[in-house]
Amino acid sequence: MSISVKNVSKRFGNFQALDNVSIEVTSGCLLALLGPSGCGKTTLLRIIAGLEIPDSGSVRYQDTEVTHSRIQDRNVGFVFQHYALFRHMSVFENIGFALRVRKWSQSKVDQRVSELMHLVRLQGMEDRMPSQLSGGQRQRVALARALAAEPKVLLLDEPFGALDAKVRSELRAWLRRLHEEIHMTSVFVTHDQEDAFAVADKVVVMRNGRIEQQGKPVEIFEHPANPFVMDFLGHVNVFHGRQENDVPLLTGFRGPEEGEGSGKWVYVRPHELDLYLHNQVDGSLVGTIIQVLPVGGIIRVLLEDPVSTARIQVDLHHLRAKELLLENGKRMWVAPKRIRTFEPEYSI
């Protein structure tokens, strides 16, 4: 079932939580609402669920207008950030709650709950209480509970927020696989771009109650619409420069001509910079290495521009790093493989 949000605005007192926001979630799509805290992403999710009523605008499920319909009638699955499991109920009772209030027969409830226990891989834990479960298990119980009454839409509020890194990445992969199995239209909220990019089909980046950009993860990552999106999606080196003959001039170097954008500030991701022992590329910048850190599969090199004392972060493949014999204090030439320029219009 598709979800369509049109021109939705919501105010809380003096705070404009959402300002004329529209999104389309196609049927079977897994969409991520991404943004810093206070950007309105959770409010938007709650409006889609029916937990908040928008001040203006409309929400439609497929062809049905649901903006003002009762939350009980919408049949959405919702997973709360802190799970909101019923503490006095066992895992079985939690998962079966939606069925019991719908007056399903005991045998049908048993059957459905055991199906779900299998789906979320919690077989044998039916009689446990929520307090006896780990964070990841609670999350899966919350998910099974949300799926019990076969909702048409699944909404998740910061589904990985309260988990440690390892469980988080496992659950991420698992959620992605689950989505491929059941193909339910899903929307989840996150402030972590890794969550969004690892799981979602489509990402909506939000700021201050507005949508900054929406599209496929690769699209957004490769072609950020503005400096905010670029900055939010990961570390970025910013060089203040000026434009000359349509080519951005940097304090130290000139970027390659295939750069994107037409602004005065140049944005380069750490992995899009390369280091050279000698000045090979026209207009390279000179920097002194101050730190070399192996981070996962890459080597992260931190350099300082001796003139402006600006810090430059460069991510290198470890083979390339070996070649260059990196060490602290060594002077290197920095040149970009790819740049983007934006007008200096924003501040965080």
Place this chain on the structure above:
Amino acid sequence: MNRLAPKVLPGFGITLGFTLTYLGFLVLLPLGALMFQALSNNPFDFFRSAFHPRALSAYWNSFSMAFSAALLNTFIGLLIAWVLVRYRFFGRRFMDAVIDLPFALPTSVAGFVYSTLYSERGWLGEFLGQNGIHLTHTWFLTVLVLLFTGFPFVVRTVQPVLEELDGDLEEAAAILGANRFQTFIHVIMPSILPALITGFSLAFARGLGEYGSIVFVSSNLPYRSETGPVLIVSRLEENAINDASAAAIVMLMASFGMLLLINTLQKRRQSNG
């Protein structure tokens, strides 16, 4: 455990010592004296006075009135706590403060006010009398005054639990399809039940021991409307100290047993989840 290892919280010895002394002087010593007084005569006398028909009727009156009042208070108290926690309205803070009045007001004042108000010449009594309702010295009026003295207990025990109640849980229940009633029964009630039971026990215990207000509103007729505490005082006035202490022991044991039972049931329920 290593005796030399410094403890996180010092002063265990002195605080426990103080606690025991305090308990001993204020609770155990008087109760022991009561026991001694009651049992200093022969056991036969003790049982005769403890289970004298007049005493039995007084116990029954006390327990039935206190129980009814506590039960009603549980509902009324829950309702008041709910309104105070869930809604924002003009005068809420004032109402919140008024709840504590029965704690502060001497109960004899409450009894006096109630008996005057509902007497044939009182404001309410006169009006009710014209409509054929006479409440003076009735069981009903006694329960009413017990309602007054006991209801802050329920409000004050349930209120903080309601305030702490996670709003997510109710939203979760609603999203899962539960209506307001189902949400209340299956989600809210189990969370506040322990507090509700505690409030009930406190109100009940308060009602059992009530004297000051009851002497005013009740007719205090032996065998009919006399309650335990009233019986004990009138026995003392008759200089029948052994009878008084025998009745006191029975009241004490029964109340203690009752509270113990409630606590045990609650513990068991909690450990079952």
